[in-house]
Amino acid sequence: MSVDGTGIGTIMTFANPAAGSDFSTTVPAGQAWRVWGGSCHIAASATSTNRTPTLYFKNGNTYIYVASNGQDYNHDANQTVVFHQQHAFQEGPPFLYVAGQVWNLTNNPAGLALNTIGIRAIWLPAGTIIRYFMFNMQAGDQMSQVGMLVEAVNV
Amino acid sequence: MRDGLGTVQTFTSPAAGANFSTAVPAGYRWRIWGGSALLTASATAANRNPFLTYTVGTSVVWASGINSVTVGTTPDFSVTANQIVTLVFEEHQAELNDLYVTSFLPIHSKALWLPAAAVVAITVQNLDTTDQLSNIGFLIETAAA
Numbered sequence: 640m641s642v643d644g645t646g647i648g649t650i651m652t653f654a655n656p657a658a659g660s661d662f663s664t665t666v667p668a669g670q671a672w673r674v675w676g677g678s679c680h681i682a683a684s685a686t687s688t689n690r691t692p693t694l695y696f697k698n699g700n701t702y703i704y705v706a707s708n709g710q711d712y713n714h715d716a717n718q719t720v721v722f723h724q725q726h727a728f729q730e731g732p733p734f735l736y737v738a739g740q741v742w743n744l745t746n747n748p749a750g751l752a753l754n755t756i757g758i759r760a761i762w763l764p765a766g767t768i769i770r771y772f773m774f775n776m777q778a779g780d781q782m783s784q785v786g787m788l789v790e791a792v793n794v
Numbered sequence: 795m796r797d798g799l800g801t802v803q804t805f806t807s808p809a810a811g812a813n814f815s816t817a818v819p820a821g822y823r824w825r826i827w828g829g830s831a832l833l834t835a836s837a838t839a840a841n842r843n844p845f846l847t848y849t850v851g852t853s854v855v856w857a858s859g860i861n862s863v864t865v866g867t868t869p870d871f872s873v874t875a876n877q878i879v880t881l882v883f884e885e886h887q888a889e890l891n892d893l894y895v896t897s898f899l900p901i902h903s904k905a906l907w908l909p910a911a912a913v914v915a916i917t918v919q920n921l922d923t924t925d926q927l928s929n930i931g932f933l934i935e936t937a938a939a
Contacts, residue, residue: 700804705880
């Protein structure tokens, strides 16, 4: 089945998860979503560890997409970071890894560190889970201001 | 390019020590938007290098995987003994580093329209006889040929 969307999304905002919990939402029954971009704020507690923000789309046991900047761009204690997802941020090479790739931006005009990853605006079928999480999340870490530019169609 | 809506199709796991392949059914075309497979490595030490390929007839129209950056050196992101890694097939991805090797290993896929009888294969170089591929699924857009 194919769908022609307009490419026009609307901003969806979501309730904050509890402290120490990651964020997830599910494409509702009867719909398909394309996520064109988004962000959330991550406020790290005073506990020192290497937090690694990561995003995935998962349907059943199948991961459709996973993205993270990985260990080079971990966040330590007391940092407040905008975890930003941007469409078509990077085209990956067929054979992966180029040493020294840097996709982070820091000191953006808002004065917050911006950890940017690429996302892919794939049509996500109903039941697909969109999840933001951090490896090594601590109990006092807080995700907030979760918002996404979502194109939704009824199917 | 017109993006299409697919559905997630899951596949039977191959036998231990065997790679995976499936063919686009007669009368259909497929476009693969993403997917994943779980690779559970045995205790045997080896540098396992997973690849994704699309083959039409004798033509390999897409091949992508994890290999050594420099020929003759140890592969940077091989899966070693006793690791359990989710291979994620996706059109682009963020930086690959050790994080992924311990959990997710992204492999570049491409949403080409594949004709009937095209073979989609997950091939792991140096696969051990007791390694296991499982949880294989792809987000597939299907159209009549």
